[in-house]
Amino acid sequence: MTGSTVSYTYAVARDADGSLEDALAGLPGVADAPVRLVRAEQDADVVVAVSPVPMQDFDEDALRANLEDLDWLESVARAHHRVIEALAARTTVLPLRLATVYLDDERVRLMLEDRRQAFTERLSALDAHVEWGVKIYVEAAAGQPDEPPPDTDADTDLSPGRAYLSHRRAQRHAREDAYRDAEQAARRVEDAARAYAVDRVQHRPQQGELARGPGENVVNDAYLVPQQHAEGFRTDVLRAAEGLPGVRVEVTGPWAPYSFATPAEAAPLKRAAP
Structure with missing residues (x-):
């Protein structure tokens, strides 16, 4: 050079x-x-x-x-x-x-x-710890596509304007349900992580060019996990979205501890009592 x-x-x-x-x-x-x-x-x-x-x-x-x-x-x-x-x-x-x-x-x-x-x-x-990334998404499909409603038998008695408003109201309700489900998924992730992780860093949800894949990123956390518990952590956290339509949990890693190179400002998770 x-x-x-x-x-x-x-x-x-x-x-x-x-x-x-x-x-x-x-x-x-x-x-x-x-x-x-x-x-x-x-x-x-x-x-x-x-x-x-x-x-x-x-x-x-x-x-x-x-x-x-x-x-x-x-x-x-x-x-x-x-x-x-x-x-x-x-x-x-x-x-x-x-x-x-x-x-x-x-x-x-x-x-x-x-x-x-x-x-x-x-x-x-x-030493002997790895980082796992956990993201929770509210899927774009959860509220139905943002398109004009199709003609259906249920809408035949409504004017086009009322049918459109009915469709938008259904979208809004489905979206609200998805956000509530995402909050429940976040609680499940935290509960599962307590059995394995020794620390957590909460990053800002990704938007724009950084937000890859479908849906809106609403949780973007990093967990520090002992290597011997790495696969158990991944398996249990991935179950957090079960039974919650419109919510997706993504787990990435294991990585070098990027988020933990300096002491985190957030309070560490407490390990569950044996």
Whole structure:
């Protein structure tokens, strides 16, 4: 890579056995740059994965514009995630925020030295835990399609205007029922999660380009779950929408603990008593 570069950071990790260099060998990072490790001088087991990236793409003005470019953003996010997943396959990681850059590796090292104790404590807290994403959707179909009502025998005695209003009223009632069902599904998810999860982060529901798939996203949570309970968590949470037409529960993961790299502001879930 030619020209001026800055150091793009992916994650803090523990490299107790020195195997992470091998895990990252040949793995392309952001801008197809090689990934390397920056180590703390006082504790060589704690590392930050970094890549050199073009300065002109990550200065303040360029980054503001690039974050509006969905193709650029997706490319960076995929590379960011790829590196973190390679690390997470071998060790506990603290994913860093997307597009976090430092002037050079020495600035990364100074940051690592300054926050080493906090990083070490958080790595210990997240050891052998994974993140699951749980989204609840109110399906668009729950209120019937937003189209003029078809001619039916039931509407033959109504004027077109009254038939239209009747149809809209039925839509509204069905929609209200779906939202009530979504609240019930959310309670079921929370009840199921208490048997497994040790922490939860409540994210803002996704909208616009981020909201993929049918329906309206009304719940967007992340749960921190011990690895040995991962499949039990997934199985029980997916049952939360059973018997609730118009509601869909989506479970994604397991992931590296993206939402828990720093202590959550929300109060942690309490584990159910054995």
